[in-house]
Amino acid sequence: MRKVNPMAMIERAQRGGYAVGGFNMHNPETTQALIQAAEKSNSPVFLQVGRAIVPHMGVTEAYNMTRRELEKANVEAAIHLDHGTYDEVFLAIKLGFDSTMFDGSHMSFEDNVAATRHIVTVAHSFGVPVEAELGKIPDAGTDVDWSDYYTSVEEAEEFVAKTGVDLLAVSAGVFHGIPPSRPLPLDIERIRRIREATGIPLVLHGASGVPLEDLQGAIAAGIHKLNADTDLRHAFRRGVEETWALGDQQFETAMSAGVRLMIDATVQKMNEYGCAGTAASVDEFEMAL
Numbered sequence: 001m002r003k004v005n006p007m008a009m010i011e012r013a014q015r016g017g018y019a020v021g022g023f024n025m026h027n028p029e030t031t032q033a034l035i036q037a038a039e040k041s042n043s044p045v046f047l048q049v050g051r052a053i054v055p056h057m058g059v060t061e062a063y064n065m066t067r068r069e070l071e072k073a074n075v076e077a078a079i080h081l082d083h084g085t086y087d088e089v090f091l092a093i094k095l096g097f098d099s100t101m102f103d104g105s106h107m108s109f110e111d112n113v114a115a116t117r118h119i120v121t122v123a124h125s126f127g128v129p130v131e132a133e134l135g136k137i138p139d140a141g142t143d144v145d146w147s148d149y150y151t152s153v154e155e156a157e158e159f160v161a162k163t164g165v166d167l168l169a170v171s172a173g174v175f176h177g178i179p180p181s182r183p184l185p186l187d188i189e190r191i192r193r194i195r196e197a198t199g200i201p202l203v204l205h206g207a208s209g210v211p212l213e214d215l216q217g218a219i220a221a222g223i224h225k226l227n228a229d230t231d232l233r234h235a236f237r238r239g240v241e242e243t244w245a246l247g248d249q250q251f252e253t254a255m256s257a258g259v260r261l262m263i264d265a266t267v268q269k270m271n272e273y274g275c276a277g278t279a280a281s282v283d284e285f286e287m288a289l
């Protein structure tokens, strides 16, 4: 079984001044689209088991499906658990996930620190990195007073020092999903200060719909993993809808059109994030382990 070193992917992104994309799978077709986009643009990628697929097929089958598709390909791809619960993170480590995220952002600060610290200890003993989240990333459509949501610089510094997480997802002005009106400008200065205070690479969730110049500013300030889902899902859906708009069509015809449009949309993201053309060869990443 081919394994990659996710933190080597991120460290290269830090040196090269770009970000690696984290994208969600929903079924075999969307998994294939992400893998083919990574192959096409020679890009490293995080293939994420996100929240939506868990009730659909469960963490174990989502992992097995992704691993199966990856065995046929030649890409530097880390299978990552996105927004995992406490129990799911342990299951993910047992299954062989390359990378995990524990989301304790709904807990009190003290409980989040304690739970995350324990998870980091266990995950690191298996060589698995841990991403955590501090501050809340609101869902699109939520009425938001940003002061309740932003990640605090002081809390981030304390949290990272006490837990030893490898990556920190921050809340700096984006939503999960696409907000109905124009997004707020990102709080780039806050990102820069969190990066300086914590000394670890940062992650931005909800990157769909954020203007490219904002993303570039965020990368320069310390974001080296960008999670996007909505734009890619919409691309797939457009392929399906355009096919069925032609009248009664085979399911497979619609799926294939979805895959094609999702590949194009993913390649575009990889170019925008700067990770296209930066994948390590199989020999390189196996040696880096």
Ligand SMILES: [Zn+2]
Pocket: 083, 137, 176, 205, 206, 227
């Ligand atoms: Zn997220």
